[in-house]
Amino acid sequence: MKYVIAVHAGAGYLKPANEVKYKKLCKKACNKGLEVIANNGSALEAVTLATSVLEDSPITNAGYGSNLTWNGTVECDASIMDGKSMHFGGIGAVSGVKNPIKLAKLICEKQNMQLSFGRIPPCLLVGQGAYDFAKANNIAIVDPHELITDKSKKQFVYNKYKVMKDNIDIPMNKSRLDTVGCVCIDNLGRTAASSSSGGIILKHSGRVGQSALLGSGCWAQINENVSIAVTTSGCGEHLMKTNLAKEISHQLMNNECPTFAINKSFNEHFFQSPLLSSYKEKLAGALVLYQNNDYYEILSAHSTKTMCFAYATESNHKSIVSRLTPSTSGNRLLVHGYPV
Template identity: 50%
Template sequence: MGLVVVHTGAGNFVNEENYKVLCKKACRVATELLDAGGSAVDACEKAITILEDSCHTNAGFGSNLTWDRKVECEAGIMDSKSTNFGACTCVSNVKNPISLARKICDKQSSLFHFGRIPPILLSSDGASEFAKETGITLVTMDQLISKKASNTYNYYRSKINEFERMNLIEVGPLDTVGAIAIDNDGNVAAGCSSGGIVLKLSGRVGQAACYGAGCWSQKVDNHSTAVCTTGNGEYLIKTLLAREISCELLNCDCPTTKLNQVFNEKFLKSPLLPPSQEYYGGCLVIDYNSDTNRGDLLWAHTTKMLCLAYKSSKMKTSKFIASSLPDPNQAGNKVIVSGIPFSL
């Protein structure tokens, strides 16, 4: 028994059908894992690996390329049961970065030899070596470059050469991926995976790998919350948006109203962000009470669209939603918040 929710990023989507098929598959397979006794973090990882394996997303295979045409993936995952968080970044030879993040997350539960504290975040060669040591098969960087990613790179590089200023280019979908899940015990998990923004500087770290920014999950007594975010990584990092949302939802009467308030006050109007900018962001949220077996599935975004899907153990098929702003011209300046109640 449980619930799985996934997204394929916030942005401007041309072909929703690709995301619909992919999201529904990720939900179905992850829910089957929950029904077989898997944990929330198991389901979260499984859903994201399916999203990472698709050429349509900007995560794992198909990740955006850096300015010097390299792949640098990152991912993070958090488990409410253990409160552990694990992440990796600047990884160029791991097919499923979320699985590496999961390994790092699990290692948080015990000290290394000689009392050494295990890492929360590993990067670059250190992350790759850890992956190899823990049984994750490494691949070549070329194996992670999809035709779509290559074409996107060529397009934006040509535009940079033509206009010389990034802000004159209309940026496409921020099609990173994320998932949240809840299991039979009321534990929740959240995770995200990304190839980063198009033409990013080598070594750039986004919100997916940052504690409190890309994902957050916690369980306090009978109340569980899980959040994963997508959008402008630098702004999500500065506002620690995932953690802010989760903590605010623990003490509120109306989750939808509270989510709208948090997005406005702590993102769009945050004093931590540069003024007179467009702030692109989105999130998925689970707010659940294990005493009543009831909760709310919520989503919010300031981009033109956010594609998501969800499936509970009670549902025969996954439900896909392409959420959009009523006025696309307000993208980056206005948030839309939606949600549905659920019971397990």
């Protein structure tokens, strides 16, 4: 069976001058994930390592280099889902964890634990409780200030000044919405998906975004001959309200054409959703891995200005920056499919 991995560095706004380094990073993350599978690792392990590579880079909004909260701190969200077991692990508003995705994976893997007194293992932990869980289970802990880069600090000072002194709102379509994520299917047909983010710029402390939540940040599922993995990016509140990752998977399971399914998901359950009726611009991106028998396809879709992603198999590598062309129309969607 073929194995495939794909990562994204976010759906948001990417300056053309930065395209090369983002594409290079995505390719590096894919290659690290491929190495895991080539050494008999699972899709879950490959997704975790590939996402960790993205978290360790100062140019993404995840882990090191994340957006800062209104109070000037880093609070990360992350989640991962195993398509075979349907187990899920998520963490929200966590400070001081070097690689949030590794903590999410640990929570996911502990879903089968037997606890005393009929207790059930958590699938989502937040804040101090998540930090304590990471520390107790030997997940790498760092001083929270070590996750702050000079770039994120400068952006924090500039944007907070604009909001407080000039009363100027930050245009959402120009802000860093660059949540990262990964989708994978390994050589045994197991799927996994991940999402990791520092959240929107100047967010309230304690705010949890879609990257922490089941069905909003990621989804992975296997059903008879069809395997699917989905990861999302964009405005977390829009994605949480519409549960977009799960909705895309549902449409893919019930339509023979994956491109049609993704268009249907966005148009009927995102752009036209009554839950988003008060929003003028509805910003989202999705990276999808679809497998039906011997047919494999990577699909990207976004209503943001740009989305950077890469995919790789044992014989094929490609990194792409997808860009919407300028238009005065309302919410627009760009969908690409790449058979692999």
